[in-house]
Amino acid sequence: MPNSFIPVMEVTRGTLVESVHFGAAAVVDPAGRLIASLGDPGLVTYLRSSAKPFQALHFLELGGAQHFHWSDAEVALMCASHSGTDLHYQTVSSMQAKTGLQEADLQCGTHPPFHKPTALALAARGEAPTPNRHNCSGKHTGMLAQCVLRGLSKQNYLDFNHPVQQANLQTIAEMCDVPAEQIGLDIDGCSAPVHALPLYNAALGYARLSDPAGLPAERAEACRLITRAMRAHPEMVAGPDRLDTHLMRAAQGKLFSKMGAEGYQAVGVLPQAIPGRPALGITIKIADGDSDGRARNVVTLEILRQLGLTVPAVEGLEAFWDWKVRNWRKMEVGELRPCFQLQFH
Amino acid sequence: MPNSFIPVMEVTRGTLVESVHFGAAAVVDPAGRLIASLGDPGLVTYLRSSAKPFQALHFLELGGAQHFHWSDAEVALMCASHSGTDLHYQTVSSMQAKTGLQEADLQCGTHPPFHKPTALALAARGEAPTPNRHNCSGKHTGMLAQCVLRGLSKQNYLDFNHPVQQANLQTIAEMCDVPAEQIGLDIDGCSAPVHALPLYNAALGYARLSDPAGLPAERAEACRLITRAMRAHPEMVAGPDRLDTHLMRAAQGKLFSKMGAEGYQAVGVLPQAIPGRPALGITIKIADGDSDGRARNVVTLEILRQLGLTVPAVEGLEAFWDWKVRNWRKMEVGELRPCFQLQFH
Numbered sequence: 217m218p219n220s221f222i223p224v225m226e227v228t229r230g231t232l233v234e235s236v237h238f239g240a241a242a243v244v245d246p247a248g249r250l251i252a253s254l255g256d257p258g259l260v261t262y263l264r265s266s267a268k269p270f271q272a273l274h275f276l277e278l279g280g281a282q283h284f285h286w287s288d289a290e291v292a293l294m295c296a297s298h299s300g301t302d303l304h305y306q307t308v309s310s311m312q313a314k315t316g317l318q319e320a321d322l323q324c325g326t327h328p329p330f331h332k333p334t335a336l337a338l339a340a341r342g343e344a345p346t347p348n349r350h351n352c353s354g355k356h357t358g359m360l361a362q363c364v365l366r367g368l369s370k371q372n373y374l375d376f377n378h379p380v381q382q383a384n385l386q387t388i389a390e391m392c393d394v395p396a397e398q399i400g401l402d403i404d405g406c407s408a409p410v411h412a413l414p415l416y417n418a419a420l421g422y423a424r425l426s427d428p429a430g431l432p433a434e435r436a437e438a439c440r441l442i443t444r445a446m447r448a449h450p451e452m453v454a455g456p457d458r459l460d461t462h463l464m465r466a467a468q469g470k471l472f473s474k475m476g477a478e479g480y481q482a483v484g485v486l487p488q489a490i491p492g493r494p495a496l497g498i499t500i501k502i503a504d505g506d507s508d509g510r511a512r513n514v515v516t517l518e519i520l521r522q523l524g525l526t527v528p529a530v531e532g533l534e535a536f537w538d539w540k541v542r543n544w545r546k547m548e549v550g551e552l553r554p555c556f557q558l559q560f561h
Numbered sequence: 562m563p564n565s566f567i568p569v570m571e572v573t574r575g576t577l578v579e580s581v582h583f584g585a586a587a588v589v590d591p592a593g594r595l596i597a598s599l600g601d602p603g604l605v606t607y608l609r610s611s612a613k614p615f616q617a618l619h620f621l622e623l624g625g626a627q628h629f630h631w632s633d634a635e636v637a638l639m640c641a642s643h644s645g646t647d648l649h650y651q652t653v654s655s656m657q658a659k660t661g662l663q664e665a666d667l668q669c670g671t672h673p674p675f676h677k678p679t680a681l682a683l684a685a686r687g688e689a690p691t692p693n694r695h696n697c698s699g700k701h702t703g704m705l706a707q708c709v710l711r712g713l714s715k716q717n718y719l720d721f722n723h724p725v726q727q728a729n730l731q732t733i734a735e736m737c738d739v740p741a742e743q744i745g746l747d748i749d750g751c752s753a754p755v756h757a758l759p760l761y762n763a764a765l766g767y768a769r770l771s772d773p774a775g776l777p778a779e780r781a782e783a784c785r786l787i788t789r790a791m792r793a794h795p796e797m798v799a800g801p802d803r804l805d806t807h808l809m810r811a812a813q814g815k816l817f818s819k820m821g822a823e824g825y826q827a828v829g830v831l832p833q834a835i836p837g838r839p840a841l842g843i844t845i846k847i848a849d850g851d852s853d854g855r856a857r858n859v860v861t862l863e864i865l866r867q868l869g870l871t872v873p874a875v876e877g878l879e880a881f882w883d884w885k886v887r888n889w890r891k892m893e894v895g896e897l898r899p900c901f902q903l904q905f906h
Binding site (some may be wrong): 217218221222223226227229230231232233234235236237238260261262323324325326327336339340350400401402403404405406407410412478479503504505506507508510511543544545546547549550 | 562563566567568571572574575576577578579580581582583605606607668669670671672681684685695745746747748749750751752755757823824848849850851852853855856888889890891892894895
């Protein structure tokens, strides 16, 4: 597994390379052609939260959003690792109210909001974070809404054998062209199932989300709803100062983007967003898990650049294109520097 | 440079390896024998804050601690990347008062204290962090105290050509057996010079700090003062819930330990702490910079174990020996797992 990775980003200080991140990536079109790669595109790893659009799909193709009158912003929050701001809290509460769910139904656990000012404000009020502040509360609400829609038990909705999880697994299998029994299952940070599959296959799934023309009509419609909702409501998918939100804003509809834990990143590029190119699915894994996100940010933007999609540095994305290393007095002492060339096939 | 590293720690989830950190290390005795290594012990990288004991040495061999009546706890703080607690703040203020220095003399910049409860308490009081809360304030106070002791200008004490920095560079060169002109110089997070040298040479310097019997008398005495102070006052060297502090407490005098930024770690093991072994210097670099410290923690403890130094899990070190990955509901979902065998020479 270590041999699957190649150096993808260097951190310099003065004239010396001080640190290096390793990674792997796959770029695939909806027909399953491997367009480009870094390291081993067959690397099997967990999608983590990058699976959320797939996990929303079955509920939506059953007509769940119309049934419960969920807005596009609420659909985007189903696919989110949100920052737990008041906006996110209110939106997930609204989804629950429309569906007859309670916050206490969520079995995701709790953590302080990713958004630091919100976390500080809660702490200042002496208020413990509740499940709706959890970055996965939209996904869990979607799973529970599928229970309600299908008349299934809510108590055990996270069990691998629960019909909701079985349906979501089957959807991932179909979208990514991997037999369900070959998908590695384990438990995520939020206690929901996680799915392990090759980078190539996950990228294929993102390509099909981006251009579902070849899929059955209900599924294609649900894919279009997801990508429309995420692109129209990037503030719901992540939050302030986070790559997914700022990248989608800056790309002005050309792509949708969803991070996962442990250095995973997926992007779906729409047809003709890169002139002459079909839709593309891109999946990236930073080997070390990239806990502060610096390698994910740089490698994602550089892969898009090498593919020919120049994303202007607007609306907050400047920070993600500014690859200087600064010290505590704001002196520039080094830089983050991609050190790969995509291998085109 | 990427070829200098080998896989050193895996992160599993269920039966799958989800992430992997790469690294390199050197273990050297005071005679310069390379006892063991991981990857390339010749890897040239910055010591960052692991250089602090060396940067304290010249001031101490000039008799600075006696001259200004600095306690051993204060000497330990010179060598620290402290957490900015009230104890650290008061101690560095005391050093400055005894030396005729002002907090405003420090040119390290500011950052919120590493110790989160302290950072929250400052924020709740609406109090901005001042330079003495900076993790390097003890080192800077030591550099300024050297200016006072030697009658040198304080205004430009961070310049590479300032006599304090020249003396500290020469001390590192001698301790690590590298010509001063071959040491790479650049600017650290705190605006002070950083020093790049091979892992082997930095480990040699730590071995000599641990057993300075072969050094000139004043230098040997200063080395013994540093290692005595750090081992006796581990709470000064880092802070609550940090590896250096808890490792030194648990090792009960057998070693001293000093982290650096970007995944650097150095440990000095005292003579006969491992039965039959001389003093050892150990230097470790995690390739990706290890921003959350998980690889540094595991690799450091595992290298000590493979060298034959079993550190009991006492006084807070349990947390560093507990290599389970838990999710937001405290379920065990994976583990941190060293994946190397030291190569003995």
